[in-house]
Amino acid sequence: MPTFTETAKATKKKKEIKLVGVDMYIITEKGIPKFDDIGPFKCEFISNRGTKVWPGFVSPDLLQVNWYRCRFMATKDVQDADVNTFLDALTRKGWWWSAAQKLWNYDGEAGFSKAY
Amino acid sequence: MGKQHVVTMLPGEGTGPEICEAVRMVIDASGVDIKWEYEDIGLDCLEKYGTLLPDKTIQNIAKNKVALKGPTTTPIGTGHKSANVTLRKVFDLYANVRPAKLIPVLKRPWDKIDIINFRENTEDSYAAIEHMVSDEVAQCLKVITWPGSYRIADFAFKWAKANGRKKVWCVHKANIMKMTDGLFLDAFREVAKKYPDIESGDIIVDNCCMQLVRNPAQFDCLVLPNLYGDILTDLCAGLVGGLGFAPGANVGDGCAIFEAVHGSAPKYAGMKKVNPSAVLVSGIMMLRWLNEEAAAAKIEKAMFAVLDERKHVTYDVGGTAKTDEYAQAIVDKMHANA
Structure with missing residues (x-):
């Protein structure tokens, strides 16, 4: 078996990172959530088990669980502090959430997937 | 002739259309009464509809509840979402049924x-x-x-x-x-x-x-x-025996889509060279799902016989027959067996 004396170090390219939204993981037994705009954040879509359930066509047979991914996109330039305010507002409105994932663009390209 | 079934046909792209025509010829010759409604899916839809899976196709499948699908290509990495995965998600086709059974004439x-x-x-x-x-x-x-x-x-x-x-x-x-x-x-x-x-x-x-x-x-x-x-x-x-003979069914509570699991082989498109067996055996699964056992068994028997004779088989199993010639041989065998 050959031996190697050096372990490769990955190159890293500096990228411009821009905050553009938040994925919220909401737990509810009341079906597909509905949201008004919250500050600069507007709900773009909601998915359940990875399948988009709002807006658009939803099969009446679709299995849904009590955990929804709700994508909120910023309608203007936002900072991390705006996300803190948003999370606080969402919680005060009574939404129970398991996690939040900030959405960033890297060099202008989305660093997050779309829902099916 | 029994009940008429209305089935959405999704020829797909690349070699899909010629494969699906061959398969349709065989299924229609089996005596089963199917009204086929053709809809678009796959890369060829991008220019026309801006999506791999147009709404019109979704609506037609929602109406008919059953579809037979040819191969499509999924772009790797960035780009458009897979039409196959989208279909499974939209119709909640939660069970992918993939039988793997030895075909007697294929030596393994x-x-x-x-x-x-x-x-x-x-x-x-x-x-x-x-x-x-x-x-x-x-x-x-x-x-x-x-x-x-x-x-x-x-x-x-x-x-x-x-x-x-x-x-x-x-x-x-x-x-x-x-x-x-x-x-x-x-x-x-x-x-x-x-x-x-x-x-x-x-x-x-x-x-x-x-x-x-x-x-x-x-x-x-x-x-x-x-x-x-x-x-x-x-x-x-x-x-x-490979993906060329592998059937697949995507089944949900309200809908089922039967498909070949191989790719669309675009380099062979229009050459009528490829083996249509994977879509054909998926079609046989579909006939059984539609409770058309007699037609399914008739096609299966004729297909095995044609493969066994090796006179009219495609290049991948050692023959020189074109896609439609292989299909015609199966039709002829069904008539001979009748």
């Missing part, structure tokens, strides 16, 4: 393989929840749910019971992924209690791969989460 190193794979089709790392969580770390959520796991296990046991199968295996990696695969296994064990007449067992996915290539005859039915299912169903197809 084994005497017997007769495996039915039940791949969970809508969850796991196919939930499309991916993020670049920093500029050097990507993350994909593996989503496994109790109801999603429960229903695929129940589907597998129901199928096993209805078809006289003896044992259902749960394939997992719960020794490492204790939450996700652990939940899948727990649901399987819960369901297994409802079917005391069917034997059940579980096996770790890497061991299952090794056992499949050493002694595939030991397996009967396998139920798997989405990603392991994607990989092992192709492994099983390879054991019995």
Whole structure:
């Protein structure tokens, strides 16, 4: 078996990172959530088990669980502090959430997937 | 002639249209009454509709509840979402049924393989929840749910019971992924209690791969989460003769789509060179789903006979016949057998 004396170090390219939204993981037994705009954040879509359930066509047979991914996109330039305010507002409105994932663009390209 | 069925035909792209025409010719000649409604899907839709899966196609499938689909290509990396995955998601086609059975005339190193794979089709790392969580770390959520796991296990046991199968295996990696695969296994064990007449067992996915290539005859039915299912169903197809003969069905409570699992082979498009058997055997599965057993058996018998004679077979199985010549030979054989 050959031996190697050096372990490769990955190159890293500096990228411009821009905050553009938040994925919220909401737990509810009341079906597909509905949201008004919250500050600069507007709900773009909601998915359940990875399948988009709002807006658009939803099969009446679709299995849904009590955990929804709700994508909120910023309608203007936002900072991390705006996300803190948003999370606080969402919680005060009574939404129970398991996690939040900030959405960033890297060099202008989305660093997050779309829902099916 | 019995009841008329209305079926959505999705020819797909590349060699899909010529394959689907050949398959339609064979199915129509079997005596079954099918009204085919053609709809678009795949890369060729991009220019016309701006999507791989137009709304018009979705609406037609929603109306007919059954479709036969030719091959489509999924772009790798960035770009458009897979039409196949979108179909499974939109119609909640949670059970991907992939039989792997030896075709007698295709010589393989084994005497017997007769495996039915039940791949969970809508969850796991196919939930499309991916993020670049920093500029050097990507993350994909593996989503496994109790109801999603429960229903695929129940589907597998129901199928096993209805078809006289003896044992259902749960394939997992719960020794490492204790939450996700652990939940899948727990649901399987819960369901297994409802079917005391069917034997059940579980096996770790890497061991299952090794056992499949050493002694595939030991397996009967396998139920798997989405990603392991994607990989092992192709492994099983390879054991019995390759993707060219591998049927697939995507089944939900309200809808079923039958499809070849191979690619669209665009470099052969228009040459009428490729073997249409995978779509044809998927069509045979569809006929059985439509309770058209006589037509299904008639086509199957004629196809095996044509393959056995080797006079009118395609290049991949040692012949020179064109796609439509092979199909015509099957039609002629059906007429001769009548």
